Amino acid sequence: MQIIDQLKQIRCISEFEDRDIDDALLAKIVEGASWTPSAADAQPWEIVAVRDPERKKAIVGALLDSHLRPGLGGDERRSWLVQAPVVLVVCLDHTRAKVRFGEIGEKVFGLQDTGAAIQNIRLVAREQRVKSCLIREFDRPKVAALLELPRHVQPLTLMALGFSQVQAHQKAGLPLDDYFHFERW
Amino acid sequence: MAMDVLEAIHQRRSVRSFLDKPVLDELVWQIIEAGTWAPSAGNMQAWEFVIVKDREARRKVVNTTDAGTTTRADVHTQEWMMAAPVIIVVCYDVKRMTARYGQKGRDLLTKLDCMGCVQNMMLAATYLGLGSCCAVGFDPLALKEALPIPKEITPLLLVALGHPAYHPQPPYRLPPEDVVRLVI
Numbered sequence: 148m149q150i151i152d153q154l155k156q157i158r159c160i161s162e163f164e165d166r167d168i169d170d171a172l173l174a175k176i177v178e179g180a181s182w183t184p185s186a187a188d189a190q191p192w193e194i195v196a197v198r199d200p201e202r203k204k205a206i207v208g209a210l211l212d213s214h215l216r217p218g219l220g221g222d223e224r225r226s227w228l229v230q231a232p233v234v235l236v237v238c239l240d241h242t243r244a245k246v247r248f249g250e251i252g253e254k255v256f257g258l259q260d261t262g263a264a265i266q267n268i269r270l271v272a273r274e275q276r277v278k279s280c281l282i283r284e285f286d287r288p289k290v291a292a293l294l295e296l297p298r299h300v301q302p303l304t305l306m307a308l309g310f311s312q313v314q315a316h317q318k319a320g321l322p323l324d325d326y327f328h329f330e331r332w
Numbered sequence: 333m334a335m336d337v338l339e340a341i342h343q344r345r346s347v348r349s350f351l352d353k354p355v356l357d358e359l360v361w362q363i364i365e366a367g368t369w370a371p372s373a374g375n376m377q378a379w380e381f382v383i384v385k386d387r388e389a390r391r392k393v394v395n396t397t398d399a400g401t402t403t404r405a406d407v408h409t410q411e412w413m414m415a416a417p418v419i420i421v422v423c424y425d426v427k428r429m430t431a432r433y434g435q436k437g438r439d440l441l442t443k444l445d446c447m448g449c450v451q452n453m454m455l456a457a458t459y460l461g462l463g464s465c466c467a468v469g470f471d472p473l474a475l476k477e478a479l480p481i482p483k484e485i486t487p488l489l490l491v492a493l494g495h496p497a498y499h500p501q502p503p504y505r506l507p508p509e510d511v512v513r514l515v516i
Binding site for chain 1 (some may be wrong): 503
């Protein structure tokens with residue numbers, strides 16, 4: 148399969164089978180991150196894998212709605228995350244990200260690079276038939292406290308991983324002309 | 333041009349670009365003397381120095397260097413060092429340290445002490461209006477073969493010295509609040 152076709156397969160799936168992802172497979176998937184280039188080769192990502200149902204429920208308790216407000220719409224949104232065998236909490240080590248470049252390291256480069264690592268993880272997962280879903284609408288300090296993260300490590304994105312028969316709805320992005328410019332804006 | 337310690341600490345930069353102007357011997361020896369006033373385990377002062385001024389000899393030093401991740405366009409050596417009129421090879425006498433401290437002396441203490449010595453040297457150089465830069469990316473055994481360095485000492489660090497061609501902007505430093513992790 149061509150890379151572009153693999154990319155089209157990366158869609159958020161929020162319905163998972165009751166099937167675990169074992170440590171070996173999980174390691175294989177997360178290792179996708181380690182091949183991501185990063186500014187100053189800082190590799191500033193830190194990833195916490197959550198399997199414990201109680202901890203997953205606590206993460207659900209920290210979710211925000213699609214306008215970043217606390218309180219969710221419907222139990223449906225709550226339960227599927229607990230269903231996912233693994234929730235990866237992808238974090239940024241702010242110190243590692245900024246040590247070489249200062250603020251731009253943590254506010255720009257670190258975010259870009261961790262985003263790339265996330266995409267790489269999703270691609271490797273997909274190849275292993277593991278589907279994923281990203282959630283960015285959550286109370287970050289709450290999740291940081293839950294995972295006992297040190298002050299300089301902040302959660303960036305949640306990634307639910309699991310097996311699913313659901314085929315994601317394919318949606319085309321903006322046409323090239325909308326975002327691709329020549330020579331200048 | 334009087335400068336206090338804190339000023340020297342803040343003004344010191346890694347300078348890799350020098351004027352085509354020699355450094356007076358007097359200054360080199362002052363810098364080395366400042367180095368020797370660094371603390372050392374058991375006051376063993378395991379540092380020993382090789383002052384390299386001759387161009388051919390400097391070429392031999394640079395040939396043992398490795399540019400590592402800064403390698404560009406197939407240049408694998410730290411070529412910038414050829415512009416420095418003086419390279420001080422900071423070596424250590426292993427026996428002096430090992431006699432008192434054994435393996436820990438050999439593996440750890442000599443290195444810690446030599447770095448303290450080098451920092452003093454670079455601060456002194458800054459105070460004297462010179463530029464300096466410390467390099468660890470070189471092959472000590474190759475250097476011992478290239479120059480008649482006494483066999484009982486081992487090169488550890490290179491300190492390039494010269495009149496700076498420019499003053500680099502200070503790079504970012506993590507603020508103390510970020511790196512003080514515990515106050516109890």
